[in-house]
Amino acid sequence: MAGTRILVGTTKGAFLVQAAPDRGQWQLSGPQCDGWPINHFASDPETGTLWAAGGNDMFGAGVWRSEDGGATWELSLLANGQFDEMLANDPEIAAYVGHGPAPDAPFKGQIAALWSLCLAGDTLYAGAKPAALFASKDRGITWARVQGLSDHPSGDSWQPGGAGLTLHTILADRADPAKLWVAISAAGVFASEDGGTSWERRNRLDNTSDAAHDHGPCGHEIGHCVHNMARAAGAGEVIYQQNHHGTFRSPDGGRSWQDITAGLPSNFGFPIAAHPTDPATAWVLPLNGDTQGRYPPNASAAVYKTSDAGATWAAKTKGLPVENCFFTVLRQAMAVDAATPTGLYFGTNSGSVFASLDEGESWAEIARHLPTVLCVEVVAEA
Numbered sequence: 214m215a216g217t218r219i220l221v222g223t224t225k226g227a228f229l230v231q232a233a234p235d236r237g238q239w240q241l242s243g244p245q246c247d248g249w250p251i252n253h254f255a256s257d258p259e260t261g262t263l264w265a266a267g268g269n270d271m272f273g274a275g276v277w278r279s280e281d282g283g284a285t286w287e288l289s290l291l292a293n294g295q296f297d298e299m300l301a302n303d304p305e306i307a308a309y310v311g312h313g314p315a316p317d318a319p320f321k322g323q324i325a326a327l328w329s330l331c332l333a334g335d336t337l338y339a340g341a342k343p344a345a346l347f348a349s350k351d352r353g354i355t356w357a358r359v360q361g362l363s364d365h366p367s368g369d370s371w372q373p374g375g376a377g378l379t380l381h382t383i384l385a386d387r388a389d390p391a392k393l394w395v396a397i398s399a400a401g402v403f404a405s406e407d408g409g410t411s412w413e414r415r416n417r418l419d420n421t422s423d424a425a426h427d428h429g430p431c432g433h434e435i436g437h438c439v440h441n442m443a444r445a446a447g448a449g450e451v452i453y454q455q456n457h458h459g460t461f462r463s464p465d466g467g468r469s470w471q472d473i474t475a476g477l478p479s480n481f482g483f484p485i486a487a488h489p490t491d492p493a494t495a496w497v498l499p500l501n502g503d504t505q506g507r508y509p510p511n512a513s514a515a516v517y518k519t520s521d522a523g524a525t526w527a528a529k530t531k532g533l534p535v536e537n538c539f540f541t542v543l544r545q546a547m548a549v550d551a552a553t554p555t556g557l558y559f560g561t562n563s564g565s566v567f568a569s570l571d572e573g574e575s576w577a578e579i580a581r582h583l584p585t586v587l588c589v590e591v592v593a594e595a
Contacts, residue, residue: 217550218592219558220263220283221566222251223584227265229283230580236556236570239579246277246286252381253545254590255330255337257352263592264353266327266339271295273315274324276339278353289353290318291327291339319356320347329545331383334390336408340380344371344397348409359409367400367414374398374438374457375503381544382442384452394452394467399438402454402467415467435461435470440483441544445492453495453523455485455544460497462523473523478510484547488572489555493522496557496573498542508539516557518573532576533567540565545588560586 219230226244251267263283268274273294277286297314300307307313327347329340337349339356346359371378379398386392391408394415401416416434438457445451450466459474460482474480479499488494496518501510509515514533517526540561550556557569564583569576 217552217556218283219548219566219568219579220254220256220265220588220590220592221560221580221583221586222254222265222267222545222588222590223564223586224250225584227251227254227277227283227286228580228583230566232579236552236568239568241580242283245279245283247288249275249277250326251277251587252326252328253330253588255332256590256593257332258593262352264330264332264337266330267587268292268294268326270325273297273318274320274327274341275318276327276330276337276349276353276356289349289356290315291341291347291356292318292320292322292324294325320358325377328379328381329383331385331393333385333393336390338383338385338393338409340383340395342377342379343373344378344380344400346380346383346395346409361405361410362395362403362412365403365412365414371397371400372437382439384442384444386450387444388448392466394442396439396442396454398440399436399457401435401437401439402442404467415463417469419469419471421471435459435472441485443485443487443495445487445495446490447492449492451492451522453485453487455482455497457481457503460485460523462495471523473519476519476526477517478515478528481507482542483544484542484559486547486549486557489549489551491520494518494520494572495523496547497526498547498559500541506539507541512536512538514538514540516559516569516573516576529569529573529576531574532569532578539563543587545590546586548589548591550591551594556591558589558591560589562586 221228228243263279265277274292275290300314324341347356382396384394403412436458452463454461459480461470482499513535515528540563547559566580
Protein backbone atom coordinates (compact mmCIF):
# COMPACT_ATOMS: atom_id res chain seq x y z
CA MET A 214 0.00 0.00 0.00
CA ALA A 215 1.56 3.30 -1.12
CA GLY A 216 0.27 5.28 1.84
CA THR A 217 -3.12 5.67 3.45
CA ARG A 218 -5.08 8.78 2.52
CA ILE A 219 -8.15 9.71 4.53
CA LEU A 220 -10.64 12.21 3.13
CA VAL A 221 -12.49 14.17 5.81
CA GLY A 222 -15.55 16.20 4.94
CA THR A 223 -16.55 18.95 7.34
CA THR A 224 -18.94 21.86 7.64
CA LYS A 225 -16.09 24.09 6.39
CA GLY A 226 -14.60 22.16 3.50
CA ALA A 227 -12.62 19.02 2.71
CA PHE A 228 -9.41 17.93 4.43
CA LEU A 229 -6.86 15.23 3.61
CA VAL A 230 -5.12 13.24 6.35
CA GLN A 231 -2.23 11.24 4.92
CA ALA A 232 0.23 8.69 6.31
CA ALA A 233 3.30 6.85 5.06
CA PRO A 234 2.96 3.14 4.18
CA ASP A 235 3.45 2.13 7.84
CA ARG A 236 0.51 4.38 8.85
CA GLY A 237 2.72 6.02 11.45
CA GLN A 238 2.81 9.83 11.41
CA TRP A 239 -0.21 11.57 9.91
CA GLN A 240 -0.20 14.91 8.07
CA LEU A 241 -3.23 17.15 7.62
CA SER A 242 -3.89 19.45 4.66
CA GLY A 243 -6.86 21.61 3.71
CA PRO A 244 -9.45 22.96 3.69
CA GLN A 245 -10.43 22.49 0.06
CA CYS A 246 -13.65 22.93 -1.96
CA ASP A 247 -14.03 26.64 -1.13
CA GLY A 248 -15.32 25.97 2.36
CA TRP A 249 -18.39 24.05 1.20
CA PRO A 250 -19.98 21.59 3.62
CA ILE A 251 -18.83 18.17 2.31
CA ASN A 252 -21.13 15.26 3.07
CA HIS A 253 -19.44 12.40 1.22
CA PHE A 254 -16.54 11.33 -1.03
CA ALA A 255 -15.86 8.78 -3.73
CA SER A 256 -12.65 7.82 -5.51
CA ASP A 257 -11.57 5.86 -8.58
CA PRO A 258 -8.59 3.56 -7.92
CA GLU A 259 -7.84 3.24 -11.63
CA THR A 260 -7.48 6.95 -12.43
CA GLY A 261 -6.97 8.53 -8.99
CA THR A 262 -9.96 10.85 -9.46
CA LEU A 263 -11.54 12.11 -6.25
CA TRP A 264 -15.09 13.42 -5.87
CA ALA A 265 -16.69 15.34 -3.01
CA ALA A 266 -20.43 15.92 -2.69
CA GLY A 267 -22.04 18.56 -0.55
CA GLY A 268 -23.72 21.89 -0.21
CA ASN A 269 -26.64 23.36 1.70
CA ASP A 270 -29.37 25.95 1.24
CA MET A 271 -26.81 28.75 1.05
CA PHE A 272 -24.20 27.17 -1.26
CA GLY A 273 -26.50 25.02 -3.38
CA ALA A 274 -25.82 21.41 -4.38
CA GLY A 275 -22.77 20.19 -6.26
CA VAL A 276 -20.00 17.68 -6.82
CA TRP A 277 -16.35 18.73 -6.63
CA ARG A 278 -13.78 16.80 -8.70
CA SER A 279 -10.00 16.53 -8.29
CA GLU A 280 -7.63 14.92 -10.79
CA ASP A 281 -4.44 15.72 -8.87
CA GLY A 282 -4.86 13.90 -5.58
CA GLY A 283 -6.84 16.62 -3.88
CA ALA A 284 -4.52 19.57 -4.56
CA THR A 285 -7.13 21.37 -6.70
CA TRP A 286 -10.87 20.88 -7.15
CA GLU A 287 -13.43 21.85 -9.79
CA LEU A 288 -17.16 22.21 -9.08
CA SER A 289 -20.04 20.75 -11.07
CA LEU A 290 -23.02 22.71 -9.77
CA LEU A 291 -26.33 20.83 -9.84
CA ALA A 292 -28.47 23.45 -8.08
CA ASN A 293 -27.92 27.07 -7.12
CA GLY A 294 -28.18 28.22 -3.53
CA GLN A 295 -29.36 31.31 -1.74
CA PHE A 296 -25.97 32.99 -2.08
CA ASP A 297 -26.34 33.11 -5.87
CA GLU A 298 -29.70 34.80 -5.41
CA MET A 299 -28.10 37.35 -3.08
CA LEU A 300 -25.34 38.06 -5.61
CA ALA A 301 -27.88 38.51 -8.39
CA ASN A 302 -30.03 40.90 -6.35
CA ASP A 303 -27.38 42.97 -4.59
CA PRO A 304 -24.52 44.46 -6.69
CA GLU A 305 -22.75 45.66 -3.52
CA ILE A 306 -22.42 42.09 -2.21
CA ALA A 307 -21.20 40.94 -5.63
CA ALA A 308 -18.61 43.72 -5.65
CA TYR A 309 -17.52 42.86 -2.12
CA VAL A 310 -16.90 39.16 -2.88
CA GLY A 311 -15.47 39.89 -6.32
CA HIS A 312 -17.82 37.86 -8.51
CA GLY A 313 -21.42 37.52 -9.56
CA PRO A 314 -23.80 34.59 -9.28
CA ALA A 315 -23.12 31.25 -10.90
CA PRO A 316 -25.13 30.50 -14.07
CA ASP A 317 -28.39 28.68 -13.51
CA ALA A 318 -27.65 25.03 -12.71
CA PRO A 319 -29.68 22.23 -14.31
CA PHE A 320 -31.62 21.32 -11.16
CA LYS A 321 -32.04 24.79 -9.69
CA GLY A 322 -34.90 24.89 -7.20
CA GLN A 323 -35.21 21.09 -7.14
CA ILE A 324 -32.58 20.04 -4.58
CA ALA A 325 -30.77 21.72 -1.67
CA ALA A 326 -27.67 19.55 -1.16
CA LEU A 327 -25.95 16.31 -2.13
CA TRP A 328 -25.42 13.71 0.59
CA SER A 329 -23.85 10.62 -0.98
CA LEU A 330 -21.68 9.33 -3.82
CA CYS A 331 -20.98 5.90 -5.32
CA LEU A 332 -18.92 4.87 -8.35
CA ALA A 333 -20.57 1.82 -9.96
CA GLY A 334 -18.71 0.68 -13.06
CA ASP A 335 -18.45 3.73 -15.30
CA THR A 336 -21.33 5.57 -13.65
CA LEU A 337 -21.02 7.98 -10.74
CA TYR A 338 -24.18 8.28 -8.63
CA ALA A 339 -25.11 11.09 -6.24
CA GLY A 340 -27.90 11.14 -3.65
CA ALA A 341 -29.70 14.37 -2.87
CA LYS A 342 -31.86 16.23 -0.39
CA PRO A 343 -34.83 16.16 -0.97
CA ALA A 344 -34.45 12.49 -1.81
CA ALA A 345 -33.46 11.94 -5.43
CA LEU A 346 -30.76 10.00 -7.25
CA PHE A 347 -28.58 11.45 -10.00
CA ALA A 348 -26.19 9.72 -12.41
CA SER A 349 -23.17 10.96 -14.35
CA LYS A 350 -21.73 9.10 -17.34
CA ASP A 351 -18.82 11.54 -17.81
CA ARG A 352 -17.09 11.28 -14.43
CA GLY A 353 -19.08 13.91 -12.61
CA ILE A 354 -19.17 16.71 -15.16
CA THR A 355 -22.83 16.46 -16.24
CA TRP A 356 -25.74 14.82 -14.44
CA ALA A 357 -29.18 13.33 -15.09
CA ARG A 358 -31.92 12.41 -12.63
CA VAL A 359 -32.55 8.68 -12.19
CA GLN A 360 -36.22 9.00 -12.92
CA GLY A 361 -37.12 5.42 -12.02
CA LEU A 362 -36.56 6.11 -8.32
CA SER A 363 -38.27 9.50 -8.35
CA ASP A 364 -41.30 7.85 -9.96
CA HIS A 365 -41.55 5.01 -7.41
CA PRO A 366 -45.22 4.47 -6.46
CA SER A 367 -44.43 4.94 -2.77
CA GLY A 368 -42.92 8.38 -3.31
CA ASP A 369 -45.90 10.32 -2.00
CA SER A 370 -45.62 8.51 1.35
CA TRP A 371 -41.92 9.23 1.99
CA GLN A 372 -41.43 11.14 5.24
CA PRO A 373 -38.39 13.21 6.25
CA GLY A 374 -36.05 12.20 9.03
CA GLY A 375 -34.44 14.63 11.47
CA ALA A 376 -32.12 15.98 8.75
CA GLY A 377 -34.85 16.14 6.13
CA LEU A 378 -35.80 13.74 3.33
CA THR A 379 -32.32 12.63 2.29
CA LEU A 380 -30.88 9.92 0.06
CA HIS A 381 -27.74 9.41 2.11
CA THR A 382 -26.39 5.96 1.19
CA ILE A 383 -25.70 4.34 -2.20
CA LEU A 384 -24.25 0.84 -2.57
CA ALA A 385 -23.33 -1.10 -5.72
CA ASP A 386 -22.56 -4.72 -6.50
CA ARG A 387 -18.85 -5.11 -7.15
CA ALA A 388 -19.33 -7.64 -9.94
CA ASP A 389 -22.55 -6.28 -11.43
CA PRO A 390 -22.82 -2.46 -11.30
CA ALA A 391 -26.44 -2.65 -12.49
CA LYS A 392 -27.33 -3.85 -8.97
CA LEU A 393 -27.81 -0.84 -6.71
CA TRP A 394 -29.14 -0.17 -3.22
CA VAL A 395 -30.04 3.22 -1.73
CA ALA A 396 -31.20 4.30 1.72
CA ILE A 397 -33.54 7.22 2.29
CA SER A 398 -34.42 8.81 5.61
CA ALA A 399 -37.17 8.11 6.26
CA ALA A 400 -38.42 5.91 3.43
CA GLY A 401 -36.15 2.92 3.91
CA VAL A 402 -34.16 0.75 1.53
CA PHE A 403 -34.68 0.51 -2.23
CA ALA A 404 -32.92 -1.84 -4.66
CA SER A 405 -32.51 -1.91 -8.42
CA GLU A 406 -31.16 -4.73 -10.55
CA ASP A 407 -31.32 -2.90 -13.89
CA GLY A 408 -29.13 0.15 -13.35
CA GLY A 409 -31.84 2.28 -11.79
CA THR A 410 -34.63 1.81 -14.31
CA SER A 411 -36.89 0.08 -11.78
CA TRP A 412 -36.77 -0.15 -7.98
CA GLU A 413 -38.08 -2.48 -5.27
CA ARG A 414 -38.66 -1.36 -1.69
CA ARG A 415 -36.88 -3.73 0.73
CA ASN A 416 -37.70 -3.17 4.41
CA ARG A 417 -39.10 -6.54 5.53
CA LEU A 418 -38.03 -7.91 8.91
CA ASP A 419 -37.16 -11.59 8.59
CA ASN A 420 -39.32 -14.29 10.15
CA THR A 421 -36.80 -15.12 12.88
CA SER A 422 -36.63 -11.60 14.33
CA ASP A 423 -38.83 -10.17 17.05
CA ALA A 424 -41.68 -8.18 15.54
CA ALA A 425 -41.58 -5.72 18.46
CA HIS A 426 -40.30 -3.03 16.10
CA ASP A 427 -43.79 -2.85 14.58
CA HIS A 428 -42.83 -0.52 11.72
CA GLY A 429 -44.37 -0.22 8.28
CA PRO A 430 -47.91 -0.86 7.11
CA CYS A 431 -47.70 -4.61 7.70
CA GLY A 432 -46.32 -4.31 11.23
CA HIS A 433 -43.33 -6.49 10.38
CA GLU A 434 -40.78 -4.14 8.87
CA ILE A 435 -37.59 -2.49 10.01
CA GLY A 436 -37.84 1.22 10.71
CA HIS A 437 -37.85 3.31 7.56
CA CYS A 438 -35.39 5.78 9.07
CA VAL A 439 -32.24 4.03 7.87
CA HIS A 440 -29.09 5.76 9.10
CA ASN A 441 -26.39 3.97 7.10
CA MET A 442 -25.62 0.72 5.24
CA ALA A 443 -22.44 -1.18 4.30
CA ARG A 444 -21.87 -4.06 1.87
CA ALA A 445 -20.10 -7.07 3.33
CA ALA A 446 -17.16 -8.69 1.55
CA GLY A 447 -17.56 -11.72 -0.66
CA ALA A 448 -19.69 -12.76 -3.59
CA GLY A 449 -22.98 -12.79 -1.69
CA GLU A 450 -25.42 -9.97 -1.05
CA VAL A 451 -24.86 -9.44 2.68
CA ILE A 452 -25.63 -5.90 3.82
CA TYR A 453 -25.27 -4.44 7.31
CA GLN A 454 -27.52 -1.58 8.39
CA GLN A 455 -27.63 0.90 11.26
CA ASN A 456 -31.19 2.07 11.71
CA HIS A 457 -32.89 4.60 13.96
CA HIS A 458 -34.40 1.58 15.71
CA GLY A 459 -31.59 -0.98 15.80
CA THR A 460 -28.83 -2.72 13.91
CA PHE A 461 -29.67 -5.20 11.16
CA ARG A 462 -28.10 -7.67 8.74
CA SER A 463 -29.52 -8.86 5.45
CA PRO A 464 -28.19 -12.09 3.87
CA ASP A 465 -30.12 -11.56 0.63
CA GLY A 466 -29.59 -8.04 -0.66
CA GLY A 467 -32.18 -6.42 1.57
CA ARG A 468 -35.08 -8.75 0.77
CA SER A 469 -35.18 -9.61 4.48
CA TRP A 470 -33.48 -8.10 7.53
CA GLN A 471 -32.34 -9.88 10.69
CA ASP A 472 -32.24 -7.88 13.92
CA ILE A 473 -28.69 -8.10 15.36
CA THR A 474 -29.05 -5.37 18.00
CA ALA A 475 -28.75 -7.77 20.96
CA GLY A 476 -25.43 -7.23 22.73
CA LEU A 477 -25.21 -3.53 21.92
CA PRO A 478 -25.76 -0.89 24.65
CA SER A 479 -28.43 0.92 22.62
CA ASN A 480 -30.44 0.53 19.45
CA PHE A 481 -29.41 3.97 18.17
CA GLY A 482 -26.37 5.16 16.24
CA PHE A 483 -25.42 6.49 12.84
CA PRO A 484 -22.42 4.81 11.13
CA ILE A 485 -21.73 1.18 10.32
CA ALA A 486 -18.66 -0.30 8.61
CA ALA A 487 -17.98 -3.72 7.12
CA HIS A 488 -14.65 -5.56 6.92
CA PRO A 489 -13.11 -5.47 3.40
CA THR A 490 -12.42 -9.23 3.27
CA ASP A 491 -14.35 -10.93 6.11
CA PRO A 492 -18.14 -10.87 5.62
CA ALA A 493 -18.77 -11.80 9.27
CA THR A 494 -16.99 -8.72 10.69
CA ALA A 495 -18.54 -5.28 11.11
CA TRP A 496 -18.32 -2.29 13.45
CA VAL A 497 -20.80 0.22 14.88
CA LEU A 498 -20.54 3.18 17.25
CA PRO A 499 -23.66 3.24 19.44
CA LEU A 500 -25.10 6.49 20.80
CA ASN A 501 -27.38 6.81 23.79
CA GLY A 502 -30.57 7.56 21.89
CA ASP A 503 -32.53 9.93 19.72
CA THR A 504 -33.73 12.25 22.49
CA GLN A 505 -31.07 11.60 25.15
CA GLY A 506 -28.31 13.72 23.62
CA ARG A 507 -26.95 11.46 20.84
CA TYR A 508 -23.62 10.83 22.55
CA PRO A 509 -22.01 7.52 23.63
CA PRO A 510 -23.90 5.63 26.37
CA ASN A 511 -22.73 6.74 29.83
CA ALA A 512 -20.58 9.36 28.06
CA SER A 513 -18.02 6.61 27.41
CA ALA A 514 -16.90 6.12 23.80
CA ALA A 515 -16.72 2.59 22.44
CA VAL A 516 -16.67 1.03 19.01
CA TYR A 517 -18.49 -2.32 19.00
CA LYS A 518 -17.18 -5.13 16.80
CA THR A 519 -18.83 -8.34 15.67
CA SER A 520 -16.79 -11.20 14.20
CA ASP A 521 -19.73 -13.59 13.84
CA ALA A 522 -22.19 -11.69 11.65
CA GLY A 523 -23.91 -9.96 14.56
CA ALA A 524 -24.43 -12.95 16.85
CA THR A 525 -22.24 -11.25 19.47
CA TRP A 526 -20.65 -7.83 19.95
CA ALA A 527 -17.53 -6.72 21.85
CA ALA A 528 -16.76 -3.18 23.03
CA LYS A 529 -13.40 -1.75 21.93
CA THR A 530 -12.34 1.21 24.07
CA LYS A 531 -8.53 1.29 24.23
CA GLY A 532 -7.36 4.79 23.34
CA LEU A 533 -10.87 6.28 23.20
CA PRO A 534 -12.26 8.82 25.70
CA VAL A 535 -14.12 6.68 28.21
CA GLU A 536 -15.17 9.49 30.55
CA ASN A 537 -17.05 12.73 29.89
CA CYS A 538 -17.34 12.01 26.18
CA PHE A 539 -20.25 13.81 24.55
CA PHE A 540 -19.37 13.74 20.85
CA THR A 541 -21.56 12.46 18.03
CA VAL A 542 -20.33 10.38 15.09
CA LEU A 543 -22.50 10.98 12.03
CA ARG A 544 -23.73 8.47 9.46
CA GLN A 545 -20.93 8.82 6.85
CA ALA A 546 -18.14 9.42 9.37
CA MET A 547 -16.68 5.89 9.65
CA ALA A 548 -14.56 4.08 7.04
CA VAL A 549 -12.16 1.16 6.61
CA ASP A 550 -9.00 0.75 4.54
CA ALA A 551 -7.71 -2.26 2.60
CA ALA A 552 -4.51 -2.76 4.57
CA THR A 553 -3.54 -5.84 6.61
CA PRO A 554 -4.59 -5.63 9.37
CA THR A 555 -7.55 -3.49 8.39
CA GLY A 556 -7.53 0.13 9.48
CA LEU A 557 -10.70 1.72 10.82
CA TYR A 558 -11.33 5.47 11.05
CA PHE A 559 -14.07 7.74 12.40
CA GLY A 560 -14.62 11.47 12.85
CA THR A 561 -16.62 13.38 15.44
CA ASN A 562 -18.79 16.46 15.54
CA SER A 563 -16.20 17.90 17.95
CA GLY A 564 -13.58 17.91 15.17
CA SER A 565 -11.45 14.84 15.93
CA VAL A 566 -10.49 11.91 13.71
CA PHE A 567 -9.60 8.60 15.39
CA ALA A 568 -7.75 5.71 13.76
CA SER A 569 -7.35 2.05 14.62
CA LEU A 570 -4.64 0.12 12.79
CA ASP A 571 -5.59 -3.24 14.31
CA GLU A 572 -9.22 -3.73 13.25
CA GLY A 573 -10.67 -1.70 16.10
CA GLU A 574 -8.76 -3.20 19.02
CA SER A 575 -6.97 0.07 19.90
CA TRP A 576 -7.35 3.70 18.86
CA ALA A 577 -5.40 6.95 18.51
CA GLU A 578 -6.47 10.48 17.63
CA ILE A 579 -4.83 11.46 14.30
CA ALA A 580 -6.46 14.87 13.81
CA ARG A 581 -8.14 17.34 16.13
CA HIS A 582 -9.69 20.80 16.23
CA LEU A 583 -11.33 20.40 12.82
CA PRO A 584 -14.80 21.74 12.08
CA THR A 585 -17.70 19.35 12.61
CA VAL A 586 -16.81 16.14 10.76
CA LEU A 587 -19.60 15.08 8.40
CA CYS A 588 -17.87 12.20 6.63
CA VAL A 589 -14.71 10.10 6.54
CA GLU A 590 -13.62 8.03 3.53
CA VAL A 591 -10.44 6.16 2.60
CA VAL A 592 -9.06 6.90 -0.88
CA ALA A 593 -9.35 3.72 -2.95
CA GLU A 594 -5.92 2.69 -4.26
CA ALA A 595 -5.24 0.60 -7.37
